[in-house]
Amino acid sequence: MVDVFQKVLLYAALAGLAFLLPILVAKSKTILLLQERLLSYWRSLTPFGRIAVMSFLTVSILYGGSKTN
Numbered sequence: 868m869v870d871v872f873q874k875v876l877l878y879a880a881l882a883g884l885a886f887l888l889p890i891l892v893a894k895s896k897t898i899l900l901l902q903e904r905l906l907s908y909w910r911s912l913t914p915f916g917r918i919a920v921m922s923f924l925t926v927s928i929l930y931g932g933s934k935t936n
Contacts, residue, residue, distance in 0.1 A: 872887065 909917070909920075
């Protein structure tokens with residue numbers, strides 16, 4: 868019974884991805900604009916600011932991955 872339930876969930880997830888793919892392609896212009904804005908912000912940072920941002924992201928990812936349920 869669990870195996871059938873897992874297959875149903877897998878097929879539902881695949882159907883959801885197939886449904887969202889055209890939406891993501893249609894909104895790719897928005898994603899490209901966001902990427903360009905983030906890159907321009909990144910280029911405007913000083914070297915110390917870049918190190919600070921990368922350190923913050925690294926600590927956030929490590930802390931978030933180390934939490935137990």
